[in-house]
Amino acid sequence: MRLATWNVNSLKARLGRVEEWLADVQPDVLCMQETKLADDAFPALSFAALGYESAHYGQGQWNGVAIVSRVGLTDVVVNFADGGDPDPDARIITAVCGGVRVSSVYVPNGRSLDDDHYQYKLRWLKQLRRHVAALNEPTDQVVVTGDFNVAPADIDVYDPSKFVGATHVSPAERAELSALCDWGMVDLFRRHHADAKLYSWWDYRAGDFHQGRGLRIDLVFGTTSVAERCEFAIVDRNARKGQSPSDHAPVIVDLT
DNA sequence: ATGGTCGTTGCACGA
Numbered sequence: 559m560r561l562a563t564w565n566v567n568s569l570k571a572r573l574g575r576v577e578e579w580l581a582d583v584q585p586d587v588l589c590m591q592e593t594k595l596a597d598d599a600f601p602a603l604s605f606a607a608l609g610y611e612s613a614h615y616g617q618g619q620w621n622g623v624a625i626v627s628r629v630g631l632t633d634v635v636v637n638f639a640d641g642g643d644p645d646p647d648a649r650i651i652t653a654v655c656g657g658v659r660v661s662s663v664y665v666p667n668g669r670s671l672d673d674d675h676y677q678y679k680l681r682w683l684k685q686l687r688r689h690v691a692a693l694n695e696p697t698d699q700v701v702v703t704g705d706f707n708v709a710p711a712d713i714d715v716y717d718p719s720k721f722v723g724a725t726h727v728s729p730a731e732r733a734e735l736s737a738l739c740d741w742g743m744v745d746l747f748r749r750h751h752a753d754a755k756l757y758s759w760w761d762y763r764a765g766d767f768h769q770g771r772g773l774r775i776d777l778v779f780g781t782t783s784v785a786e787r788c789e790f791a792i793v794d795r796n797a798r799k800g801q802s803p804s805d806h807a808p809v810i811v812d813l814t
Numbered sequence: 815a816t817g818g819t820c821g822t823t824g825c826a827c828g829a
Contacts, residue, residue: 567829568821592829594822619822667829707829761829762819805820805829 559629559656559813561587563776564797565664565705565759565806569593569622572804573601579797580608585810586629587655589662591705593622600624615651622648623664623704629656640688650686652693658784658813659694661686663704668725676725679707683734687741696742696781703778705759705806710735710745713755714774726773735777743779746811750791758793759806767798776809787813 562585566572569590580588588610593600596618605612605626615636616622625631635652637644652661663686668679686702694700708731712718721727739745747756757772766772780788790812798807 571821592821620828669828762821764818766818802820 560585560810561701562808562810563589563703563778564808565591565776565804567592567804569595573604577604587627587660589660589703590624591662591664593624594619595622613651613653615648617648621664623651623662625651625653625660625662627655631655638685638689640685640692642685642688658699658701660701663702665705665707667707670725671728680730687738691741697783698781699783700781701778701784705775706777707775708732708735709773709775716771726775738779742781744782744785746778746780746785746788747791747809749785756793758809760798762805776806778809778811784813789814
């Protein structure tokens with residue numbers, strides 16, 4: 559099973575590229591973030607024409623997450639399912655695809671450490687963990703993937719000195735990812751590329767992509783049983799090139 | 815040293 563995640567930065571602006579990419583890469587499951595669409599504007603027929611079932615949770619304009627699958631798509635849950643307060647934004651959707659419970663997540667950006675949005679980000683990550691624990695046991699086949707807006711370690715940042723005091727690298731955010739791992743999840747990409755300075759997001763400005771100034775913030779977490787099946791992981795940098803790219807590249811994992 | 819660009823929408827703001 560080939561599973562991928564991609565922050566498309568507006569599915570309306572990106573649909574052509576996403577269709578082309580699906581035909582080329584042939585993933586079985588694709589999790590998308592920042593569709594920036596209302597549910598009734600989601601192009602389900604375009605995905606159906608390529609053989610994919612789909613589930614979307616959007617609000618229009620901002621945020622919006624989706625899962626498309628050609629290996630089944632059942633048990634769809636929008637928003638958090640831990641019994642706590644629902645997130646006012648459309649940032650998480652969960653479904654079972656090919657025997658794996660998959661969540662597509664768009665973690666709040668945080669803006670800056672002194673912003674209320676940063677506290678929202680930390681609360682959001684805690685609730686994500688409760689959501690995962692409410693739906694699964696650590697021994698289950700579970701994937702939580704998407705745009706985490708957190709670089710797990712300094713190796714995931716092109717120049718850590720430029721991010722001192724910034725979001726995406728703060729100890730509190732990283733501790734939330736560690737807590738997810740403590741529950742029973744593994745960063746599948748890092749497991750396959752222990753020392754690689756490879757990124758999944760590059761600012762549109764100043765030629766950051768071509769200068770190699772990026773962050774690895776698009777992550778695929780899998781439970782141990784998923785990690786044991788994972789034989790390949792890659793960032794598809796080609797999808798960040800050319801005409802009208804998203805500022806994120808897809809991350810792909812292959813499970814046996 | 816600073817600011818670079820996109821996407822939304824509507825003539826600013828979030829990332």
